[in-house]
Each structure stands twice: as C-alpha cells, then as structure tokens.
Amino acid sequence: SAVISQKPSRDICQRGTSLTIQCQVDSQVTMMFWYRQQPGQSLTLIATANQGSEATYESGFVIDKFPISRPNLTFSTLTVSNLSPEDSSIYLCSVEGTGAVGTEAFFGQGTRLTVV
Amino acid sequence: ELKVEQNPLFLSMQEGKNYTIYCNYSTTSDRLYWYRQDPGKSLESLFVLLSNGAVKQEGRLMASLDTKARLSTLHITAAVHDLSATYFCAVDRGDKIIFGKGTRLHILP
Numbered sequence: 001s002a003v004i005s006q007k008p009s010r011d012i013c014q015r016g017t018s019l020t021i022q023c024q025v026d027s028q029v030t031m032m033f034w035y036r037q038q039p040g041q042s043l044t045l046i047a048t049a050n051q052g053s054e055a056t057y058e059s060g061f062v063i064d065k066f067p068i069s070r071p072n073l074t075f076s077t078l079t080v081s082n083l084s085p086e087d088s089s090i091y092l093c094s095v096e097g098t099g100a101v102g103t104e105a106f107f108g109q110g111t112r113l114t115v116v
Numbered sequence: 117e118l119k120v121e122q123n124p125l126f127l128s129m130q131e132g133k134n135y136t137i138y139c140n141y142s143t144t145s146d147r148l149y150w151y152r153q154d155p156g157k158s159l160e161s162l163f164v165l166l167s168n169g170a171v172k173q174e175g176r177l178m179a180s181l182d183t184k185a186r187l188s189t190l191h192i193t194a195a196v197h198d199l200s201a202t203y204f205c206a207v208d209r210g211d212k213i214i215f216g217k218g219t220r221l222h223i224l225p
Contacts, residue, residue, distance in 0.1 A: 042215045042216060044215075045213070045214075048211070099164060100164075105206070
C-alpha cells in the first residue's frame with residue numbers, strides 16, 4: 001500500500017491570497033493526482049502530475065489557477081491561487097499503489113480549505 | 117467520455133433493513149472501487165473489483181461487478197447506524213479515476 005501525508009489538514013484563507021498543499025508519499029510513484037471536492041459534492045479530478053513533465057489538467061482547470069509542482073517521485077504540491085469563496089473545498093491527493101488485489105488508488109487525508 | 121452514474125443519491129433507511137446502491141458506468145474500465153467517506157474525512161477504501169462476476173464481502177457490505185452490464189452494486193445487509201456515511205463508486209480507466217456523485221446513506225436507529 002501507499003501511505004500519503006498531506007498538509008495542511010485544514011486552513012482558513014483570505015480571498016485573493018494563495019494556499020499551497022503538500023503531498024508526500026512513502027514510495028516512488030509515477031503519477032500523482034489532485035482532486036477537488038466541493039461541499040456536498042463528489043470528487044473532481046483537477047490534474048495529473050507526472051515527475052519531470054508538466055501536469056495534465058482536466059477541462060475547467062487551468063495552470064494559472066492551480067499550479068502544480070512535481071520535483072521528484074515522492075512529492076507534489078498543489079497551489080490554489082487568487083482565492084475566492086468558491087474555492088472553499090476539500091482538496092485531496094491520490095496515488096496508485098499496490099494493494100491486496102493489485103493496483104489500487106490511495107488517498108491522502110485531504111485539505112479542507114475555507115476562503116473568507 | 118466515461119460517465120459514472122450512482123443511485124440513489126440519498127438513502128434513509130431503518131436499522132436492520134437491506135438495501136442496494138447501484139453504480140452504472142459508460143465505458144470499459146480496468147477496475148472499479150467502492151469508497152466510504154465520513155463527514156469531513158478522506159476516503160476509506162472498501163472494495164476493489166477487477167473482473168466480471170467479482171463479488172467481495174466485508175461485514176454487512178457486499179460488492180459485485182458485472183462488466184458486461186457495466187454495473188456494480190453495493191449491498192447492505194441488516195444495516196446498523198455505524199454504516200451511515202457517503203458511499204462512492206469510482207471507475208478506473210487506467211489514466212484517471214472517475215467518481216460517481218455518491219450516495220448519502222442515513223441509517224435511522
């Protein structure tokens with residue numbers, strides 16, 4: 001399995017500022033995924049981060065708003081820029097690792113962001 | 117485009133009753149997941165289903181997969197209050213995982 005440490009677990013930020021979320025994995029992984037979960041909603045994939053290349057963003061998400069770094073195979077950051085109240089969500093990172101039945105997805109603890 | 121449709125989205129049921137949550141998806145996939153999420157928490161993996169006809173059980177929860185029908189079910193037997201949570205199915209097509217909207221399950225004592 002993969003153990004993911006995500007920081008911070010929660011934060012309250014002023015509108016117009018930025019928040020950077022860190023995701024550390026206990027093993028080397030090729031792809032790391034960043035999700036957003038708006039209140040009462042499902043998870044939506046923001047982008048896929050591969051080490052050594054630009055992140056791949058899903059429709060509706062842009063690099064200027066959600067810049068991602070992937071400096072090595074165990075670490076990634078997601079920045080949510082120019083915050084507005086609509087950015088209040090839970091942000092989760094995820095990786096694929098080896099579980100009991102083969103490859104499966106593992107999730108970090110999530111970062112609960114509140115923008116005021 | 118892969119779509120994952122889950123129903124019902126809300127379910128309120130009495131303790132001791134049985135019920136099934138359905139997950140339909142639109143294209144072939146490598147694997148299907150069921151997750152549980154408690155309020156304000158991250159996702160807890162319940163089941164990973166890989167092949168047609170797969171059936172897995174853990175306690176009062178049983179999940180099955182029919183790849184031909186593109187349907188997975190999560191069956192709850194003799195529900196207890198502790199199972200109150202939101203349950204998500206998610207389909208892994210290899211390059212990304214697409215989530216259903218979730219089923220908010222509320223079990224009344």
